[in-house]
Amino acid sequence: MNTLIENLDYVVTDTGVLENRSIVIEGARITSIRPAGSGAGAGSSGVSDVSRTISGTGRAALAGLKNAHTHAAMTLLRGYGDDMRLQPWLENLIWPAEGKLTPEDVYWGTRLAAIEMIRSGTTFAHDMYFYPAEVVRAFRDSGMRAAVGLALFDFGDPENRRGQQKNVESFLREYGAAPPGAGDRVFLTMAPHSVYTCSPELLVWAAEVAEAQGLVYHTHMNETQQEVDQCLSAHGVRPFVHLDSIGVLERVGSRTVAAHTIWLDEAELDLVSGHGVTVVHNPASNMKLSSGCFPWKELHERGARMLLAPDGVASNNSLDMFDEMKLAALLQKHHYGDPTLLPAEETLAVATGARSTVFGSHGVGGALAEGGPADLVLVDVTAPRMTPSHNLVSNLVYAADSSVVDTVICDGELLMEHGSVAEEETVVAEASRCAAELVRRARSG
Amino acid sequence: MNTLIENLDYVVTDTGVLENRSIVIEGARITSIRPAGSGAGAGSSGVSDVSRTISGTGRAALAGLKNAHTHAAMTLLRGYGDDMRLQPWLENLIWPAEGKLTPEDVYWGTRLAAIEMIRSGTTFAHDMYFYPAEVVRAFRDSGMRAAVGLALFDFGDPENRRGQQKNVESFLREYGAAPPGAGDRVFLTMAPHSVYTCSPELLVWAAEVAEAQGLVYHTHMNETQQEVDQCLSAHGVRPFVHLDSIGVLERVGSRTVAAHTIWLDEAELDLVSGHGVTVVHNPASNMKLSSGCFPWKELHERGARMLLAPDGVASNNSLDMFDEMKLAALLQKHHYGDPTLLPAEETLAVATGARSTVFGSHGVGGALAEGGPADLVLVDVTAPRMTPSHNLVSNLVYAADSSVVDTVICDGELLMEHGSVAEEETVVAEASRCAAELVRRARSG
Numbered sequence: 001m002n003t004l005i006e007n008l009d010y011v012v013t014d015t016g017v018l019e020n021r022s023i024v025i026e027g028a029r030i031t032s033i034r035p036a037g038s039g040a041g042a043g044s045s046g047v048s049d050v051s052r053t054i055s056g057t058g059r060a061a062l063a064g065l066k067n068a069h070t071h072a073a074m075t076l077l078r079g080y081g082d083d084m085r086l087q088p089w090l091e092n093l094i095w096p097a098e099g100k101l102t103p104e105d106v107y108w109g110t111r112l113a114a115i116e117m118i119r120s121g122t123t124f125a126h127d128m129y130f131y132p133a134e135v136v137r138a139f140r141d142s143g144m145r146a147a148v149g150l151a152l153f154d155f156g157d158p159e160n161r162r163g164q165q166k167n168v169e170s171f172l173r174e175y176g177a178a179p180p181g182a183g184d185r186v187f188l189t190m191a192p193h194s195v196y197t198c199s200p201e202l203l204v205w206a207a208e209v210a211e212a213q214g215l216v217y218h219t220h221m222n223e224t225q226q227e228v229d230q231c232l233s234a235h236g237v238r239p240f241v242h243l244d245s246i247g248v249l250e251r252v253g254s255r256t257v258a259a260h261t262i263w264l265d266e267a268e269l270d271l272v273s274g275h276g277v278t279v280v281h282n283p284a285s286n287m288k289l290s291s292g293c294f295p296w297k298e299l300h301e302r303g304a305r306m307l308l309a310p311d312g313v314a315s316n317n318s319l320d321m322f323d324e325m326k327l328a329a330l331l332q333k334h335h336y337g338d339p340t341l342l343p344a345e346e347t348l349a350v351a352t353g354a355r356s357t358v359f360g361s362h363g364v365g366g367a368l369a370e371g372g373p374a375d376l377v378l379v380d381v382t383a384p385r386m387t388p389s390h391n392l393v394s395n396l397v398y399a400a401d402s403s404v405v406d407t408v409i410c411d412g413e414l415l416m417e418h419g420s421v422a423e424e425e426t427v428v429a430e431a432s433r434c435a436a437e438l439v440r441r442a443r444s445g
Numbered sequence: 446m447n448t449l450i451e452n453l454d455y456v457v458t459d460t461g462v463l464e465n466r467s468i469v470i471e472g473a474r475i476t477s478i479r480p481a482g483s484g485a486g487a488g489s490s491g492v493s494d495v496s497r498t499i500s501g502t503g504r505a506a507l508a509g510l511k512n513a514h515t516h517a518a519m520t521l522l523r524g525y526g527d528d529m530r531l532q533p534w535l536e537n538l539i540w541p542a543e544g545k546l547t548p549e550d551v552y553w554g555t556r557l558a559a560i561e562m563i564r565s566g567t568t569f570a571h572d573m574y575f576y577p578a579e580v581v582r583a584f585r586d587s588g589m590r591a592a593v594g595l596a597l598f599d600f601g602d603p604e605n606r607r608g609q610q611k612n613v614e615s616f617l618r619e620y621g622a623a624p625p626g627a628g629d630r631v632f633l634t635m636a637p638h639s640v641y642t643c644s645p646e647l648l649v650w651a652a653e654v655a656e657a658q659g660l661v662y663h664t665h666m667n668e669t670q671q672e673v674d675q676c677l678s679a680h681g682v683r684p685f686v687h688l689d690s691i692g693v694l695e696r697v698g699s700r701t702v703a704a705h706t707i708w709l710d711e712a713e714l715d716l717v718s719g720h721g722v723t724v725v726h727n728p729a730s731n732m733k734l735s736s737g738c739f740p741w742k743e744l745h746e747r748g749a750r751m752l753l754a755p756d757g758v759a760s761n762n763s764l765d766m767f768d769e770m771k772l773a774a775l776l777q778k779h780h781y782g783d784p785t786l787l788p789a790e791e792t793l794a795v796a797t798g799a800r801s802t803v804f805g806s807h808g809v810g811g812a813l814a815e816g817g818p819a820d821l822v823l824v825d826v827t828a829p830r831m832t833p834s835h836n837l838v839s840n841l842v843y844a845a846d847s848s849v850v851d852t853v854i855c856d857g858e859l860l861m862e863h864g865s866v867a868e869e870e871t872v873v874a875e876a877s878r879c880a881a882e883l884v885r886r887a888r889s890g
Binding site: 075076077078079080082083084085086089112115116119120284286287288289290293313316317318319320323326327329330331333334336337338339340341342343344382383384385387388389390391392394395398399401402403424427428431432435436439 | 520521522523524525527528529530531534557560561564565729731732733734735738758761762763764765768771772774775776778779781782783784785786787788789827828829830832833834835836837839840843844846847848869872873876877880881884
């Protein structure tokens, strides 16, 4: 199906903000971003077979936002425990509830997450959780682009490890590990949870499989000072040095997506940039759990590849990349005491995926561009909070929220049209039911 | 006019969250918050003369949020300058533009601000800006409750000071200084800008007038380290000690609303709490300008009266109290390295005005309560980002944004109904026109 978005006020592209443009989408690709009026109607557009025309009047188009680190199904635990220290929160609330999760819970929790993400302009999610078959099914049903990884952790137990390896092997056999075929927006990743929950053997095995099958390697790194201390005590080196010393960075450094990366020393900063690791800033989660601050300045100065994400809902408690953009830009200015840092344009570039191509071979794009995937968001620039339009990018980063997201297109398909998402009522009802039952089970022990 | 809001899923009151309730509004007051079904229809509600019935199904009611420090008309400068250091930002962009402001600009900028605030659940704004007659007119036309102060600063120049005093005297004569009569939602404040822009003579004169006429005393305090250093160098003492030494706190401490209050030493913390000063946390503005962090813990431990606010749009760039609630709670946890601080319930209490009664004699309420003013917000609890409902208050603080605000009532009047605000299109068009012309004038010098 071909789509013409006519007479957009603005298009935010890889080369800047263009005014008065139309966008032509052929199938799953953007084939033209051109001056409005140079083919206003379907008949005169020069595109054969325009089957859908969308008015862009009063709208700006930008690339769909990319959520680079999440645990989608944790929407079911939104507000279940807040304002607590990490260990009692995990041990008394989150883990007991996760221990009672069913495949059905994960399906509906992920569907709920996908709708929340679509409503806030996100077209791609990089997920790590349990029951990956249900996560795949939920993202496929949502229409979003998604990378799905089964969270792996063996806590050093060889039997546990062999069980996890078998699970992953059977999951990869079933779903196919290679980059997806045409039209498949969901693909798999290798997701060893962290250096403090995975043995070196599991980390290395996961790297070997990821290298052999061309998978992204998704993990948590250097999130807390305590994690670094534990690694120093267990392995005698800091977490990134540990990953390097067991050969993981050599094998899959450039396909590694490392969430949080707060407590990095100079040598680790150099390992990150030297191996082309993609680091993910999670400002809300880091602030809510008092984890510390992502060292944006040092990473940016080294040219590190970078993305942005809300983490899971339990430590946020939303999945809104507009929230994260504002938080990231404000937190970095606050942290360094310098209001010129992480300016709006750079923030938007990170959030749209323009500062890392790690998912590029799997079909995920960055900023909007001719020839790129048709993953885009139309924002209402006539909304009061987007007025006036002195600087569209500033308005997107500092003033927008999900209320201004009007229409979302992913892979050429319309996922939200004028504020309406398919099956929302059903998903909200089923997720609410699952959440209530999950908590009942968790509390009954 | 009497209003019945029937079958609300939740009502957030001064005594906690109640489920399945109806609210009766008679005129401008909430007269009953009672179990749903105990008078479902207008005929059986036991309220005479119910002229409007609103369905509360799928909705939670909470008190309207209170924006305790803003410069509303600065909406016209949204995105005009970002990611800059304070001095070049003020000197090269903001002040030249403000020098070209017309009364018409201030009217439409304030109207735009009011719509943005209403859309994000705010029913009261405490403003400080220029052309107060236009600000009063704009807030009256918007239907919001507002406190309006003419920003005063003499930079130590006696002639300048006499001019400002005459302006204020004539403004007070024209509008009446006493608390408003029945039905008037807009009232005046005394607004000396700060200790670094006002001479001691002006600060004292403003305090005398405020004391004599029962006005709130609105000022900026201890926002930057530089301001404290300047005060030490000019007056030999820190800003709050300076205010105290010239008798301002003795006269009007308990009616003082001090924005920012970041750089407070122990003696100043004690002055704040001892004199009943109301301090205002402005997290977005403080982070964006790298000013520092409001010492919530020390203030809370001393029982200081406290409110929350977005500041002006130029340093935020929105006026959204949902954004500010999340930011405040996250920033405090981050700042102190303790995720238990500024929990959701306390954050909501501060944002609804329940932690300071400084505006109480002017008709501004705190949390929802029987007998209190009918200033309330209906939020859609069936929205994906508000699902599930394990903890409504957590969802309001950490997950909500303006997209879930459905209906806003102020002083018993409906300001927004199912997402629709009167005159929005006209206000957006006029404010856009004024903003474009203002910037053109500012740039032409």
